[in-house]
Amino acid sequence: MILMVEDDPLLSSLLAQKLVADLLRVVHVQSGEEALEVLKRDEKPDLILLDIRLPGIDGFTVLEKMRADASMTKIPVIVLSNFGEASDLERSKQLGVLKHIVKISLTPEEITGVVRDALGQKPGAAPAK
Amino acid sequence: MHIDPGNVQELGIAIASFLTTLITCFLLFNGYRERVARSFGIAFLTLCLWSWFGFFYYLPSSPDISREFRVVSIIGEILFMIFSARFASIYLSDFRPLKRFEKILTSVIMWIGGGFVALTAFDLFGTRIVVGGMAGPASTTLAPHAGPGLTALIIYYACTIMLIGYEVLTRAFNEKKGARRAGIILGTSLVTSLILAGTGFLPWYGLESLTIPRTLALPLFGVAAFYAISNYQLFKLQVAAAEGFVFAIWGFMFFRILFNKNIADAVPDIGLFVALVILGLFLIRSVEKEVRTRLRLQEVSEDLKILNGTLETKVAQRTESLRRASEHIASVVEYLPVGLVEMTQAGVVVRINKTAEGIFGVSENVVGKIIDSVPELKEALAGHQESVFDAAILKPRKRDLQVMRAPLTLEEGKGMVAIIRDVTEERALDRSKSEFVSTAAHQLRTPLTAIKWVFSALSNTKLSKKEQQLNVQQGIAGASNMEHIVEDLLLTARTSEGVLKYQFEPTNVGDVLSPIIADLAHFAERKRVHFTSSIATDLPMVNVDRRMLTFALQNLIDNAIKYTRPDGKVDAALTREGSGVAFRVVDNGIGISSEEQQHIFSKFFRGKEATTLSTDGSGLGLFIVKSIAEAHGGSVSFVSQVGAGTTFTLLLIGAGEKGTTPSQSSSPKV
Numbered sequence: 001m002i003l004m005v006e007d008d009p010l011l012s013s014l015l016a017q018k019l020v021a022d023l024l025r026v027v028h029v030q031s032g033e034e035a036l037e038v039l040k041r042d043e044k045p046d047l048i049l050l051d052i053r054l055p056g057i058d059g060f061t062v063l064e065k066m067r068a069d070a071s072m073t074k075i076p077v078i079v080l081s082n083f084g085e086a087s088d089l090e091r092s093k094q095l096g097v098l099k100h101i102v103k104i105s106l107t108p109e110e111i112t113g114v115v116r117d118a119l120g121q122k123p124g125a126a127p128a129k
Numbered sequence: 130m131h132i133d134p135g136n137v138q139e140l141g142i143a144i145a146s147f148l149t150t151l152i153t154c155f156l157l158f159n160g161y162r163e164r165v166a167r168s169f170g171i172a173f174l175t176l177c178l179w180s181w182f183g184f185f186y187y188l189p190s191s192p193d194i195s196r197e198f199r200v201v202s203i204i205g206e207i208l209f210m211i212f213s214a215r216f217a218s219i220y221l222s223d224f225r226p227l228k229r230f231e232k233i234l235t236s237v238i239m240w241i242g243g244g245f246v247a248l249t250a251f252d253l254f255g256t257r258i259v260v261g262g263m264a265g266p267a268s269t270t271l272a273p274h275a276g277p278g279l280t281a282l283i284i285y286y287a288c289t290i291m292l293i294g295y296e297v298l299t300r301a302f303n304e305k306k307g308a309r310r311a312g313i314i315l316g317t318s319l320v321t322s323l324i325l326a327g328t329g330f331l332p333w334y335g336l337e338s339l340t341i342p343r344t345l346a347l348p349l350f351g352v353a354a355f356y357a358i359s360n361y362q363l364f365k366l367q368v369a370a371a372e373g374f375v376f377a378i379w380g381f382m383f384f385r386i387l388f389n390k391n392i393a394d395a396v397p398d399i400g401l402f403v404a405l406v407i408l409g410l411f412l413i414r415s416v417e418k419e420v421r422t423r424l425r426l427q428e429v430s431e432d433l434k435i436l437n438g439t440l441e442t443k444v445a446q447r448t449e450s451l452r453r454a455s456e457h458i459a460s461v462v463e464y465l466p467v468g469l470v471e472m473t474q475a476g477v478v479v480r481i482n483k484t485a486e487g488i489f490g491v492s493e494n495v496v497g498k499i500i501d502s503v504p505e506l507k508e509a510l511a512g513h514q515e516s517v518f519d520a521a522i523l524k525p526r527k528r529d530l531q532v533m534r535a536p537l538t539l540e541e542g543k544g545m546v547a548i549i550r551d552v553t554e555e556r557a558l559d560r561s562k563s564e565f566v567s568t569a570a571h572q573l574r575t576p577l578t579a580i581k582w583v584f585s586a587l588s589n590t591k592l593s594k595k596e597q598q599l600n601v602q603q604g605i606a607g608a609s610n611m612e613h614i615v616e617d618l619l620l621t622a623r624t625s626e627g628v629l630k631y632q633f634e635p636t637n638v639g640d641v642l643s644p645i646i647a648d649l650a651h652f653a654e655r656k657r658v659h660f661t662s663s664i665a666t667d668l669p670m671v672n673v674d675r676r677m678l679t680f681a682l683q684n685l686i687d688n689a690i691k692y693t694r695p696d697g698k699v700d701a702a703l704t705r706e707g708s709g710v711a712f713r714v715v716d717n718g719i720g721i722s723s724e725e726q727q728h729i730f731s732k733f734f735r736g737k738e739a740t741t742l743s744t745d746g747s748g749l750g751l752f753i754v755k756s757i758a759e760a761h762g763g764s765v766s767f768v769s770q771v772g773a774g775t776t777f778t779l780l781l782i783g784a785g786e787k788g789t790t791p792s793q794s795s796s797p798k799v
Contacts, residue, residue, distance in 0.1 A: 008575060009655065010603050014582040082574040104578040107585035 001025045002115065003045035005035040005062070006080070007054050011103070015049075018108035024115065032057040036065060039072050047118055049111075050097075052081040052088065063095040076118055080111070138271075139187045146180040147383065151376050152354045153177050158372065158413065168219045172212040173354065178205030192263035196273055200252045200260050207249060207282070210289045211242035213319070217296035224300040231296065238289050245282055252276070261333075271332040283330055290327070294320040315353050322349035371416035375409035468549035473541050476500040488551055490525030510534075510547065519552075529556040565621070565749070572614050579607035620680070621749045631760050633672040635784045638710050639664040641678050642703055649686045649701075657695035660686075664703045670784040671710050673761060681757045681765075684750040685714045685777050692775070693718030708783035709763070717774035726769065730755045754779070 002019060006012040007030045019026050027045065029035050032054045038045075052059035059079065066072040077097045081088070084102035092100040098118055101111065153173040160166025182202035186195050218235040221227060227235075245259070252260045259282055261274030294316060301312025325346040382402040389395035462469055468485030472478055476499045481491065489505045500507045509520040509530060520530045531550040536543065583604035587597060646662050653660035682701075689699040699716045721729060730751050751765075758765040762782050769775035 008579075010579045010607060011575070011582065014579065014586055014600075014603070017586065082571060082578060104574050104581060108582050109585060 001027060001043065001045045002047050002049060003035065003038060004028045004049045005030075005032065005054065005059070006049070006051045007031065008051075015108045015111060018112050019115065022112045022116070024112070031055055032059065032062040035062055039066065039069075039075075044071070044075055046076075047115060048075055048077045049080050049115070050077050052079060052083050060091055060095065063097065067095065078114065078118060139184065142180065142184040142187070143387075146177065146184050147380055148351065149173065149180045150177050151380075152351060154376065155369070155372060156354060159368070165216070165220050165223050168212070168216040169354070172209060172216045173350075175205055175208040175212050176350070178202070179209050180205075187267045190266060190268075192266045192270070195267040196260065196263045197253060199273055200249060203260060203282075204246055204249050207242055207245045210286060211239050211246075213293055213323070214238045214242070214289050217293040217319075221296040221300045224303065234292055235296075238285075238292055241285055242289070245278075245285060248278055249282075272329070273333065275330075275333040279330070279333060283327070286323075286327055286330075290320055290323045293323070318349040318353040322346040322353065325349070367420045368413065368417050371413050375405075375413055378405055379409060468547075468551070470506065470547045470549065471537060471539065471544060472500060472547070473539060473544040477541070478503070479539055479541065479544060485549055488528065488530070488549055489522070509549070527553075529553045569614060569618050573611055576607040576610040576614070579610075580604050583607065617749060620753055631674040631677060633674055633761075635670040636673045636675060636678075637668055638671055638673065638678070638712070638781065639668055639703055641673065641675055642682055642701070642712075645679060645683050645686075646701075649683070649690065652687070653690045653699060656690055656693075658690050658693050659696070659698045660690065660701075661699070662701040662703075665705055667705050668703065668710055669705060669708060671761075671781045672784045673781070674757075677757045677760070681754045681779060682712060684754050685712070685765075685779065688750060689714045689716040689718065689775070689777070692716070697774075706780060710781045710783070712779040712781075713776060715774065715776045720771040720773055720775055721767070721769040722771050726767075729767070730765075 002024055004012060004016065004019075004026055006015070006028070009030075012028055012030075016026050016028055027038060029038055033056050035048075035050070050059045050062065054062075059081065063077065066075070066077070079092050079097045079100040080103055081100070082103050084100075084105075089100050099114065101114065106114070153170060153176070156166060156170035156173055160170055179202050182198050182205055185198040186202060189195050189198070214235055218227065218231070221231065249259045252258055257276050259276045259278035261276045261279075263273045264270045297312065297316035297319060301309055301316050303309075304312050323346075379402065382398060382405055386395045386398045386402060389398065462480075463482045465482060465484060468488045469480070469482040470478065470485050471480040478495050478498060478500060481495060481503075485491070485506075489503050489509075491503055495502050500510075505522045505524055509522055509532060513520070513532070513534075516534045518532055520532050522528050522530060529552050531552045533548040533550075535546055537546040538544070583600045586592070586600050587604075592600070642662070642664060650660050686699065686701050689701075693699055693716045697717050699714065699718075701712070701714045703710065703712050705711075755765050758779055758781075763780045765777065765779045767775055767777045
């Protein structure tokens with residue numbers, strides 16, 4: 001199960017389409033607060049796709065909160081943001097994300113490939129759980 | 130020959146002759162260079178002739194010899210008339226050019242006089258034309274008989290006196306005060322003394338006369354002479370004293386010679402007299418030279434004093450204007466809109482202007498103190514080797530500075546001048562511009578990503594037509610979004626440059642609002658905000674630029690929707706207000722804090738709450754809306770409370786209203 005944290009409806013729908021077409025289960029939330037709510041549940045996601053620019057608390061704050069919580073800290077995170085400044089990359093690195101992707105530079109298909117690689121799965125394979 | 134000291138007449142004439150000679154010497158010694166004085170001197174010379182031979186008349190015991198002497202004396206008198214007339218003419222011509230009749234008269238008098246001289250000269254050889262015979266020896270006879278020519282001579286004498294009087298007094302009365310007085314005295318004393326001297330003719334006709342009036346003639350001549358001399362500044366005291374001294378000695382010697390019983394006894398005295406004349410001349414010469422030199426020095430010193438005075442005045446003037454110029458520059462430097470600090474190499478402040486004092490918060494006089502007394506300045510300058518660099522200070526306020534430094538030669542030696550520009554606003558503006566551009570670029574990324582992803586999705590040939598259509602719609606939406614952002618950017622650029630041309634037309638504002646309601650309603654739906662709108666039916670016409678007003682209305686509604694949380698409410702109402710129109714957008718959104726309210730219309734300003742809620746904003750919208758409102762002669766205002774909501778009101782004046790008419794080409798203030 002992939003947790004996608006993205007507030008833009010169009011982008012999230014385009015990306016979700018692709019992920020689902022590749023047989024991944026996607027849970028989509030539109031804010032950092034909602035993301036933390038979902039993470040508190042028993043079923044933890046296998047991967048989190050996290051946008052930085054969110055209404056309310058931003059992506060980095062969510063990461064900080066995750067790092068502070070033992071049950072959340074191990075979940076791999078890929079930052080999906082249009083913020084690609086050196087300082088943003090540095091911050092992501094400090095917060096221990098798996099990858100920092102600048103949205104505009106990849107297509108949904110490519111992003112799906114990255115997700116699969118991160119999950120250690122081949123594209124098109126059935127979801128692990 | 131002998132003279133009898135007991136004879137008052139003789140003694141009188143002797144003294145008179147002597148003094149006349151003295152005055153003549155004075156006149157000629159001192160005034161020979163000057164025309165008027167010289168002519169007066171020459172006249173006095175002839176007077177000497179008249180006088181001395183008048184005296185010699187008394188010396189011989191033989192009446193015939195006496196008579197001869199008397200004839201010469203009369204010749205002297207006629208010559209005196211001629212040269213006095215000449216003097217009077219020269220005296221007048223010195224003042225103004227002579228009139229024709231004056232020239233003629235003078236010539237006539239002189240020529241007639243010449244004639245009389247010739248006539249009288251004959252009398253030396255036995256004729257009795259002017260001078261008649263002697264009744265007895267001179268000791269008993271005051272004068273010879275009058276010859277027939279004497280009467281004519283007396284008439285000539287009278288005419289000459291009148292001419293002299295006329296010429297001298299003509300000048301006198303046309304002169305200014307001081308010279309006039311001198312001239313009048315000269316004229317009257319001349320005329321009076323000549324008349325008095327004329328009484329000497331009375332004894333010739335057997336009419337005895339008193340000598341006393343005649344003796345007065347001499348002092349009057351003396352006065353006349355004195356004024357002639359002093360008027361021409363020939364009278365120098367020291368020289369006159371030397372001359373007087375010398376003449377007195379000569380006089381003494383002269384009388385000594387005279388009082389000798391016979392010529393043989395007189396020889397030693399005559400020798401001594403000659404020696405004394407030579408010595409005397411030397412003495413007068415050297416005194417004259419010394420006096421002349423001293424006078425010259427005095428003149429030069431006077432000139433120098435005047436020059437010095439002029440110089441002093443000039444220097445004072447120059448100093449004054451230099452001082453004013455210097456003050457002007459000092460005050461210009463003092464109030465320059467940039468800070469200026471002069472320092473010596475050792476770091477002692479030589480000069481600091483008001484602006485610099487303001488920047489560094491200097492409240493006391495630091496001139497003469499080392500730079501450590503202005504720590505902020507020291508810090509700002511420290512660590513920089515270049516001549517132009519940026520610095521920042523925190524105290525007394527946080528400011529960005531640009532410092533320009535140059536070496537300067539000061540009175541105290543080598544030094545430095547620093548120009549400090551407070552560029553805080555400039556930098557802040559630059560920063561907001563950069564931020565704006567970054568933000569805009571970032572904002573553009575999002576719709577661009579959408580378009581790119583849409584195309585990527587479309588490349589999947591397996592999509593159904595319906596799915597394809599959906600993607601295409603989404604792509605178009607993304608492009609519209611980008612268009613929106615780009616429009617904003619362009620509008621901002623044009624607003625900043627101040628090149629916004631409005632085209633006003635009388636319009637029903639409702640017609641401007643209706644077309645944009647639909648899109649905004651969609652947007653509101655997506656944001657899950659409840660949006661309502663209303664347009665009154667009785668709206669008056671307003672002069673609007675359709676495009677600009679559309680932007681303004683759109684922006685206000687857009688903001689309301691953006692900054693209201695899901696499930697919130699936004700209402701846009703267009704109503705009549707007086708003779709104009711009011712557009713009100715009410716929301717129950719996040720509101721604006723009181724500190725931020727004052728900046729709300731500033732360029733690039735975004736409130737903290739707003740930034741948190743939607744990173745979409747450019748910070749320009751309200752700035753542009755305000756410009757538009759003002760260009761339309763209207764206004765925009767708001768009331769707001771954090772957490773409760775905001776109401777924005779845009780007022781526009783009616784088309785028929787007088788007062789502020791919207792400007793055709795407006796440059797909104799940046």
